[in-house]
Amino acid sequence: MSKSKGMLSYEQLLSNFSEVEAALSNQEALEEANRCLYCYDAPCITACPTGIDIPSFIKKIASGNLKGSAKTIMSANPVGASCSRVCPTEELCEGACVLNYSTKPIMIGNLQRYATDWAMKNEQVLFKRNVPQRNKSIAIVGGGPAGLSAARELALLGYRVTVFEAESNAGGLNTYGIVSFRLPKEVSYWEVEQVRNLEVDIRTNTRVGEDVSVQEILENYDSVLLAIGMANVPNIGISGEELTGVYDAIEFVKETKTKPLSTNLIGKKIAVIGAGNTAIDAATCSIRLGAENVKIVYRRTQTEMAAYDFEYEFAKQDGVEFRWLTAPKKIIGNEKGEVIGLECVKMMLGEPDENGRKRPIEIGNSEFILEVDAVIKAIGQTRYIELIEQFGVEHDQGIVKIHSTTYQTSNSKVFACGDVIFGKGQGEAMVVSAAQQGKESAYRIHQSLLSSQMETA
DSSP states (O other): OOOOOOOHHHHHHHHSSSSSSSOOOHHHHHHHHHHHHOTTTOOHHHHHHTOOOOHHHHHHHEEEEEEHHHHHHHHHTTTTHHHHHHSSSTTHHHHOOGGEEEEOOOOHHHHHHHHHHHHHHTTOOOOOOHHHHOOOOOEEOOOOOOOHHHHHHHHTTEEEEEESSSSSSSOIIIIIISSTTTTTTHHHHHHHHHHHHOEEEEEEEBBBBTOHHHHHHHHHOSSEEEEEOOOOOOOOOTTTSSBBTTHHHHHHHHHHHOOOOTTTTOOOEEEEEEOOOHHHHHHHHHHHHHEEEEEEOSSSSGOOSSSHHHHHHHHHTTOOOOESSEEEEEEOOOOOOOOBEEEEEEEEEEOOOOOSSSSEETTTTEEEEEEOOEEEEOOOOOOOHHHHHHOOOOTTTTTEETTTTBBBSSSSSEEEEEGGOOOOTTTTOOHHHHHHHHHHHHHHHHHHHHHHHHHHH
């Protein structure tokens, strides 16, 4: 990344958003693949939420069968190219690698990227519909990792599938919510095309409840899957949130992937409120947009933060500062309505709350002011409660209630998966977990439709 921020050119900004981690060379990939023990009862497979046959795809790299390798990966994980870049592999597959006990684990994520990158560059179509089309249609609301995974599985089972996506491109979090220097949007676009190639009708710029009614969907489709994810960052509830220079972290990151990069932050001081993965992305984006200083302000400690460890290390290497046990009290503006400071208060941790995390308690008379030019809010996301209620399914503050094994909601025709079923304290679904839920919900929909056919036969 370019370190000179005084007079950053637009070309330097663009280079700051190029993918950070270099891909393995052919020689490196071959050597790493040959280091694998190809375990018979491989713990790395069990550790992968989507159950990728990791020894098999690595062995195919070693033998030069890169298409076979990519197909093995993508069969198990329809967003496997994205996951090769954003999965917390040290906690999952690589963390379970038997070589951890004697040397270093196999670079599973890098090898997964190597195989899927080859498939992308060589414009491979990995899947084709080989079954007769069934006389049943399924609507999927949301074209993110969960929705796309379900669409892929249902299409391969022969169903007519329509995905309703509010944005101009499908892909959800992978397309819009993860920074370009970790996940270029072209990777997500390729995964979307792999699904579209199976005759899945992906209707973008189509917001359910506005552009198409919920009633229309319920009447015209045999089953519906809610995979709508999360909405915007909520207000913090402090004064000054309306000032110029206060940003929603989700929109902030999205703009770096959909619009020309802004030069407005060059030389500025930024405070990011929150310590999840989105907060880290907003902070590292700010650094790469030329900010002079970026501080993450969090009311708990590093132990309680929601961000992955590798995200935290990445942010520190980029020069992001962390202010633990610090809570915002007021955003301060000038006479023009522009942010000039953030009043904070020091905190201490008390007894655990209902989610098991220690409750932050304000320390009296400990207020201080950070001089900042912008504030980015990254304190979680709201839910699409109004849309959920239009579908008439039971929910708890936007967390859709499902049967634990069938993904079926209180409406037997409607299923749900992904972030929309994750409760408080559980965090957001990892991309790989959302993909697995998409697959599992597809199979449950299939079973439900087969059962109803048998009953009416």
